[in-house]
Amino acid sequence: MTHMTLNPGEKIASVAKLWTSALLVQSCRSTVFAFTLIASTLASTAAEPQIQITIQADQPGAKINPAMWGVFFEDINFGADGGLYAELVKNRSFEFPEALMGWKVSDQTKASIQSEKPFSEAQPHFIRLSSAAGIVNEGFRGMGVRNDETYNFSTQARVVEGKPVLRIDLIGAGGQSIGSAEIKRFGSDWKQHTAKLRPSMTEPKAQLQVTVEGGTLDLDMISLFPKKTWKNRPNGLRADMVQILADLKPGFLRFPGGCIVEGRVLTNRYEWKNTIGDVEDRKLIMNRWNVEFANRGRGAKDYYQSFGLGFFEYFQLCEDIGAQPLPILNCGMACQYNSGELVPLDQLDPYIQDALDLIEFANGSPKSKWGSVRAAMGHPKPFNMKLLGVGNEQWGQQYVDRYALFAKVLKAKHPEIELVAAAGPDPSGERFDFLWAKLRELNADIVDEHFYRPPDWFFSNVNRYDKYDRSGPKVFAGEYASHVRSRANNLEAAISEAAVMTGFERNADIVRMAAYAPLFAHIDAWQWNPDLIWVDNLRVMGTPSYYVQQLFSRNRGDAVLPIETQAPTGARFYASAVRDSKVNEVIVKVVNATTNSVDASINLGGVRKVSAGKLTLLTGENLNAQNTLDNPKQVSPVTQKLEVRSATFSHSFPANSVSVLRIPAK
Numbered sequence: 001m002t003h004m005t006l007n008p009g010e011k012i013a014s015v016a017k018l019w020t021s022a023l024l025v026q027s028c029r030s031t032v033f034a035f036t037l038i039a040s041t042l043a044s045t046a047a048e049p050q051i052q053i054t055i056q057a058d059q060p061g062a063k064i065n066p067a068m069w070g071v072f073f074e075d076i077n078f079g080a081d082g083g084l085y086a087e088l089v090k091n092r093s094f095e096f097p098e099a100l101m102g103w104k105v106s107d108q109t110k111a112s113i114q115s116e117k118p119f120s121e122a123q124p125h126f127i128r129l130s131s132a133a134g135i136v137n138e139g140f141r142g143m144g145v146r147n148d149e150t151y152n153f154s155t156q157a158r159v160v161e162g163k164p165v166l167r168i169d170l171i172g173a174g175g176q177s178i179g180s181a182e183i184k185r186f187g188s189d190w191k192q193h194t195a196k197l198r199p200s201m202t203e204p205k206a207q208l209q210v211t212v213e214g215g216t217l218d219l220d221m222i223s224l225f226p227k228k229t230w231k232n233r234p235n236g237l238r239a240d241m242v243q244i245l246a247d248l249k250p251g252f253l254r255f256p257g258g259c260i261v262e263g264r265v266l267t268n269r270y271e272w273k274n275t276i277g278d279v280e281d282r283k284l285i286m287n288r289w290n291v292e293f294a295n296r297g298r299g300a301k302d303y304y305q306s307f308g309l310g311f312f313e314y315f316q317l318c319e320d321i322g323a324q325p326l327p328i329l330n331c332g333m334a335c336q337y338n339s340g341e342l343v344p345l346d347q348l349d350p351y352i353q354d355a356l357d358l359i360e361f362a363n364g365s366p367k368s369k370w371g372s373v374r375a376a377m378g379h380p381k382p383f384n385m386k387l388l389g390v391g392n393e394q395w396g397q398q399y400v401d402r403y404a405l406f407a408k409v410l411k412a413k414h415p416e417i418e419l420v421a422a423a424g425p426d427p428s429g430e431r432f433d434f435l436w437a438k439l440r441e442l443n444a445d446i447v448d449e450h451f452y453r454p455p456d457w458f459f460s461n462v463n464r465y466d467k468y469d470r471s472g473p474k475v476f477a478g479e480y481a482s483h484v485r486s487r488a489n490n491l492e493a494a495i496s497e498a499a500v501m502t503g504f505e506r507n508a509d510i511v512r513m514a515a516y517a518p519l520f521a522h523i524d525a526w527q528w529n530p531d532l533i534w535v536d537n538l539r540v541m542g543t544p545s546y547y548v549q550q551l552f553s554r555n556r557g558d559a560v561l562p563i564e565t566q567a568p569t570g571a572r573f574y575a576s577a578v579r580d581s582k583v584n585e586v587i588v589k590v591v592n593a594t595t596n597s598v599d600a601s602i603n604l605g606g607v608r609k610v611s612a613g614k615l616t617l618l619t620g621e622n623l624n625a626q627n628t629l630d631n632p633k634q635v636s637p638v639t640q641k642l643e644v645r646s647a648t649f650s651h652s653f654p655a656n657s658v659s660v661l662r663i664p665a666k
């Protein structure tokens with residue numbers, strides 16, 4: 001057996017520490033206690049593993065929610081427009097308040113914004129171009145195009161005069177055309193026209209130019225999509241971004257926010273009904289992250305929500321990747337960090353009706369009012385929604401009052417839907433305690449806790465849920481991320497998240513669900529960091545935190561196993577265990593957040609027979625190790641065979657690592 005790799009000086013100090021210290025026993029659920037190290041154990045310090053992990057493999061405890069590990073999507077950091085939503089043209093409908101934002105016009109005298117008889121009431125503005133005017137769209141920090149792929153161009157158009165021809169060019173970073181097409185026949189009524197472009201080169205920062213010759217044309221909804229979207233759907237999602245989500249095998253997908261739900265003022269809130277039906281009929285609004293961090297230099301004047309990725313696409317995405325939908329709705333409160341605007345309690349009905357209608361849209365019969373809208377959009381079958389969030393990060397009595405009204409109606413009409421209630425923006429303090437007490441009284445189903453905190457907080461909260469009252473609401477760790485001082489997405493952050501996640505797992509009887517936040521960030525257009533996944537116009541990259549999420553979600557098991565971890569007091573070493581009864585495996589997750597490799601003895605109690613298993617290890621050169629878009633797998637899990645010959649075995653856990661051991665056990 002080997003032991004902690006320490007230099008001689010450290011060894012003496014370590015032994016002395018062990019003499020005087022206690023062993024911390026971290027057990028399943030609530031038992032965290034210390035006991036004095038006895039001399040005989042100490043005598044063997046030099047030869048024995050310093051950490052003992054005891055798992056009662058034959059005593060499965062709480063069932064693990066199959067949807068426990070999920071994701072939280074919000075249109076922040078260009079997550080939807082400019083991200084997951086594959087549209088490449090920014091401000092395609094000239095509805096930004098600065099109607100030509102994102103566009104460059106070659107000749108101002110031949111281009112004008114008009115609003116007479118638009119093709120859709122939701123898109124009241126359009127552009128009129130006369131021969132030989134051209135306009136160029138810059139995309140969302142450029143447009144990523146690949147030379148071996150097809151791009152679908154479309155536009156609404158009508159002739160004003162002459163016999164105009166529309167030329168379409170993809171422009172490379174050097175200003176040259178890298179792909180072109182022409183549309184010749186237009187009529188005097190609005191109609192959608194299409195063309196295909198095949199770029200001659202791959203270009204992460206292309207632009208789109210449209211030029212009118214031989215007449216005057218009105219144009220609107222000028223759009224360019226890769227043909228290869230997720231499942232090749234028109235108006236679809238970026239395939240690589242969905243794939244990296246699908247690779248997480250998320251149990252649920254919380255959507256659309258986040259603060260986005262609340263709005264800075266109520267008129268800026270997210271209204272799901274404005275995000276369904278024909279995409280041309282979806283009215284654009286300003287994205288709150290446009291201005292939120294402008295004072296920190298992280299505003300984005302060109303950040304709007306087109307809702308091309310709306311609630312239908314959201315439910316469809318959930319279905320595609322096997323995630324339960326968890327929509328969050330505004331509860332009659334604008335963001336309390338901003339206006340804090342409130343809908344008076346006697347005027348809350350339309351908000352509650354929105355919730356009822358959403359349930360009908362998701363689950364109702366195709367003959368029902370909202371179910372028929374879903375069916376008309378191509379999905380007659382229900383989406384099987386079981387969860388609904390009332391408000392995002394609300395706090396105070398105002399929230400309790402509004403939640404109570406929502407809950408009264410929703411529980412009466414839809415007892416099958418579990419409601420997620422807010423616990424405010426912080427994981428402790430007056431607001432948090434107040435809400436928990438009130439939500440307990442109201443018999444809430446699930447309470448959503450948020451924690452953006454430094455690694456130390458994560459380590460000291462590993463046992464947070466051990467002591468939670470089991471008789472009250474369940475917990476949803478709905479938004480969390482470890483924030484190192486530099487806000488880097490590094491190994492240190494990821495390891496501290498993994499540590500707390502072992503605590504979630506040991507307490508899976510009360511912690512029903514958990515999600516990191518935020519999910520996506522565009523490398524050239526982010527407002528908030530750290531984030532789980534970074535993208536540019538052509539690439540995606542999972543952070544070390546992403547791989548931690550993946551280690552847990554792909555090794556979720558179905559029942560918690562009792563575990564005791566005996567480690568020297570203060571040692572940042574954590575473990576949890578579950579059983580996967582489908583394949584008869586014990587899954588042990590171990591976080592060694594110490595700077596030394598640690599040898600542990602693992603005992604699988606109640607096991608008669610074991611066989612070779614699998615070890616998946618996530619570690620890096622140092623705590624600041626990170627992934628980049630050029631080197632996306634620098635910190636990523638490595639899997640190897642795990643030799644296990646008996647129910648008690650030893651294993652060496654490298655410094656700063658997260659390990660998942662899967663052991664076939666009978």
Ligand code: AHR
Nearest residue numbers: 258259260392393517518
């Ligand atoms: O995840 C980013 C933001 O953090 C969310 O919008 C909000 O809920 C929280 O404050």
